[in-house]
Amino acid sequence: MTEPRFDRTHTDDLMRFIQASPSPYHAVANAAKQLVTAGFTETAETDAFPTEPGGHYLIRGGTLVAWWVPDGAPAHTPFRIVGSHTDSPNLRIKPRPDTGRAGWRQVGIEVYGGPLWNSWLDRDLGLSGRLALADGSQRLVHIEQPFLRVPQLAIHLHRSTNEALTLDPQTHLEPVWGLGTPTDGELIAYVAKHAGVAAEDVLGWDLMTHDVQPPAYLGRDGELLAAPRMDNLVSVHASVAAVISAVGNGDSIPVMVANDHEEIGSKSDTGAEGPLLLTVLRRLVHSRGGSYDDEARALAGSFCISADMGHAVHPNYPEKHEPNHQPVPNGGPMLKVNATQRYTTDANGRALFATTCEKAGVPWQIFVSNNRQPCGSTIGPSTAAGVGIRTVDIGVAALSMHSARELCGAADPYLLASCLAAFYEG
Structure with a gap:
């Protein structure tokens, strides 16, 4: 495999973001600062939704939702959504x-x-x-x-x-x-x-x-990244970068949601099983004069990527992994597959992901659990079931997930952000 592209500028910025975001509330505040710099404005849930095109975001607790409405987008314009989560164990x-x-x-x-x-x-x-x-x-x-x-x-x-x-x-x-x-x-x-x-x-x-130990490059050539809270601030940071780069592109409305409480089941008013995302999407349709039918059309044409960290093959415990699916650091984002829908990926999701990675020039790999090891889950199933939007689960390969300090490939955060940006572009 050829050496993947590595934008150290992106990873450097990720390290600063992680260090400044020790809690979900700090994560959304720091993400909001980046959005404001890119021209997004804050919307209060208790105010009427803006009708003009452009970028907006709202914050509820440890959850952030951001979107950009292109000029002249009809009320039935579909959404392209990237979901992640701000909390860590x-x-x-x-x-x-x-x-x-x-x-x-x-x-x-x-x-x-x-x-x-x-x-x-x-x-x-x-x-x-x-x-x-x-x-x-x-x-x-x-x-x-x-x-x-x-x-x-x-x-x-x-x-x-x-x-x-x-x-x-x-x-x-x-x-x-x-x-x-x-x-x-x-x-x-x-x-x-x-x-x-x-x-x-x-x-x-x-x-x-x-x-309090800061993030650091690790390894002989600095090809690894060690940091706290990479699950799932790597995905939050990548989705912010991607939605900013997607401003004005494509025939859909780019949306990012970074939910709180994923690590405890997503059952809260700010979690993925709550109504916040669906409420925002409905208000985006109706604030622009859309009908119930426009809403149904918009949701039916929409797609969501759930981006969450996943497991790289562990060199000391290779028997814990599926023998024919062994993701490695710096191998690009993983497509996460589970037949019992702990991950939401299906054939259409795989095709979309493969096409997106090809468009972005990003390598990709597949994660499937060993049948002896039940897999975890993400906000993907909650979003798919609660909002009724086609969803695919992906993520960056990591070791030591849920440790106070985790490890991933230093190039993978940039490769993930590149993939998400291509997804937004359609």
């Missing part, structure tokens, strides 16, 4: 977080999604998320300094730990953040001070931990 802060024992100050956490618990041990962790204030506003907070740590038990006290590490998520995953006796309200007061607000004004919070 991590440790989230409990409503009463101040705890501790044996002379240590600790923080009470809940496990969010399906993280590799051991990957969070002995890492320098920051804290991020949002604060809900008494005046009805919210404030993003990003504590990037080493702040928390989940200390591992020394091997001297657990001689068999290398043979069988067993962790109790209630007691073994609580981070430490100092010494002394815990005091109610202490953690939130510290976070509030960091955010520049009064502790008594903080009425609620969605806070989470993150690894």
Whole structure:
């Protein structure tokens, strides 16, 4: 196989995006900044939808929807949608977080999604998320300094730990953040001070931990990328780049949606099983004078790509993978296939993806699970079933998925963005 094209500028920008986006709320805020620079304007859900052509976006919590309506597009114009998700597995802060024992100050956490618990041990962790204030506003907070740590038990006290590490998520995953006796309200007061607000004004919070080690090129020739939250900020970043490049192109309306809560099943008002995307698409039809029939025509002619990270073949565990389908880093985006519709790809989806990659000059590969290993899922099935739009699942091949720090090919993010841009162009 010829060496794939590699735009290091794209990957450099991705690394900055990941580092600046430790929570879903930061991810959508940073994506919105890129959209504004490209000429998109924000639309509030409570306002009438804009009728003029051009780019717009809206934010609800940790979810972002953006679109560009070409000049003169009829109300029944179909949509080309790229879906991804902003959340990643991590440790989230409990409503009463101040705890501790044996002379240590600790923080009470809940496990969010399906993280590799051991990957969070002995890492320098920051804290991020949002604060809900008494005046009805919210404030993003990003504590990037080493702040928390989940200390591992020394091997001297657990001689068999290398043979069988067993962790109790209630007691073994609580981070430490100092010494002394815990005091109610202490953690939130510290976070509030960091955010520049009064502790008594903080009425609620969605806070989470993150690894503060920055993304880095890895390998002899820097051909790999190591970073946190690549599942699925690689796809979010690529879809933003693609929708910006698609402005004014093609005979369809380019739409990107980056949903929250994929890692816990997508069942929320901001998740892919909620009505937000369908509501936006309907309003885009009806705000331009379209009828119910125009809406049905637009949806029937639409297509969605669900872009989410997938599994590269693991060199230490090749038996876990399907023998005839073994994706590798820098081999281009993967077509993700599952007969039980955990991924939505069908024959037509495969044909569209193959044509799109050929148009973009991008190599591609196929992921299918070993029959002994049930596969995960994505927002693809939720979007296909909830919106009724033909959908295909794709993604970048990675190792260590759901670890505090993941690994992929350094060229693959650019190849994914190139593929998505070609998809938008039609």
